[in-house]
Amino acid sequence: MASPASTQTCGSANPESPAPPDASKLKITHSKTPKPLQPVETLRFGQTFSDHMIVANYDPETGWSAPEIKPHGPITLDPSCSCFQYGGNVFEGMKAYLGPDGKARLFRPDLNMRRLERSCARLALPPIDGDAVLELIQRLVDLERRWIPKESGYSLYLRPTVIATKPGLGVMASDHAMLYILAMPTGPFYRVLKPVALFAVSENVRAWPGGTGGHKIAGNYSPGFLPQQTAAEKGYDHILWLFGDDRRITEAGAMNFFVVVKRDDGDGEFQFDMFDMYHLLSVEGLDLITAPLDGTILPGVTRASCLALAGDPEFQKESSLRLHPQEMVYTMSDLEKWSSEGKFLEALALGTSVIIIPCNKIGYEGKDIVLPGAGLGPVGTALRKKILDIQEGRTEWKGWGVVCP
Incomplete structure (x- = not known):
């Protein structure tokens, strides 16, 4: 069995954190130009993204903004942001699979969310509540269900990311942040499982x-x-x-x-x-x-x-x-x-x-x-x-x- 050091603990990184991104306030802006699905055999890891992504921003005075599902596309940031200058960036990698019952499943997402919380805390980023992020991920998976390939070994890869967005130069922790969540259909990392x-x-x-x-x-x-x-x-x-x-x-x-x-x-x-x-x-x-x-x-x-x-x-x-x-x-x-x-x-x-x-x-x-x-x-x-x-x-x-x- 895994040692106690492997045990993942629940709860957010900081019990006195401000209100997390609130899924009940989620705004949805649908893409006006949905992309056609491509043949699964042409999928390459990290190259094809679904129609939508989730974005929320943290401000030290107002806390986390209402999260938004919006068409996948570029984000705009000041070039002096801390994420560019000092590397204040953390992320997770997880997958949604389509089961034989037609339902989408995530694999042990609680472990990803606890790790996301710890990673944010290690870089002194504004605290994030993993349970709130997981609820947003599930909403995105539900919206993008058509992007989950049915074939075995294929899935919808999810990349929750938190970046430091405090503008201006200065070697200090960022009190501004952006959470964004990307989704992409993907197949086996190696087409042939060879050593x-x-x-x-x-x-x-x-x-x-x-x-x-x-x-x-x-x-x-x-x-x-x-x-x-x-x-x-x-x-x-x-x-x-x-x-x-x-x-x-x-x-x-x-x-x-x-x-x-x-x-x-x-x-x-x-x-x-x-x-x-x-x-x-x-x-x-x-x-x-x-x-x-x-x-x-x-x-x-x-x-x-x-x-x-x-x-x-x-x-x-x-x-x-x-x-x-x-x-x-x-x-x-x-x-x-x-x-x-x-x-x-x-x-x-x-x-x-x-x-x-x-x-x-x-x-x-x-x-x-x-x-x-x-x-x-x-x-x-x-x-x-x-x-x-x-x-x-x-x-x-x-x-x-x-x-x-």
Whole structure:
């Protein structure tokens, strides 16, 4: 099960916050030129947006304005705004799925909203009430329901964003803000679910103790663009971020990272087929390992869900897996050792966009750690299938799928 550090708490970031954006005062301005839906096979992540977006503004004297659903389009800001000068920007990524009953569902949106609250608080942005934002998101999903593809693996991606809009130069917290929520139909991040190769780096770091790595902040992402280019030039798909002199494993690109390892004290047995994919002969003795939430790791929704599923007796029975979820510090030396001993079985990258994808190669100090198989192994396959079934409404699971009214 996930450790106490993974637990998401409810309630807004500041109990004395001014009134949140009020959905009862929502104004709706319909687009006069609705766009035609495009074939799902042509959808590319981040390229096609729905007809409408939501906007609300915060002023320190009047609080949050009445939110408005309006046609998707440009926003106007003073070029001296804090968001441009000092990076006061936070966001969330979440999806609405269309179930077999025709209803739209969000996947564990409470975790996204709590994280949004914490991210705003970390950048000293005007406080936001996640429950109020969630109500607005549901209203937008309802209006844009036609944009949710019916095909499995497709969804309506939602991007709630809060930016600092105080005009004028000055290194200080912004007491003005804008909330906007975008929606876009999207398909699988990777059209073919094939393994990705990782390039381990320690000369650059994604996050550091006391920093902002545990929050969904825009400034966390652009510093990774140059190392990513370097990795691509060397033939790798993503960065495996290391930290410290002991080369601790943290994250993969902009995703959380898990490994599956045969336990020393377990009796897990497996064999390899002609495609170098392992198959379990017995189900005991597999650790599912990821880095702990120490402030440098983003508390991902997919991450928390995989940890919870892995330790759940009902899921273990359903999947015929007996996993031991572990949040622990582990290093490149550990990966090298487990690989040399034949215990390193799967490496998984997780996130809202990709759900779960396999990693089959890790480049480190001029050598590659090569993992078995040409796709997801038994653990990654079981976790991915279960999460997709919940997201797409084929199964109910502990209230994780929230139906939009």
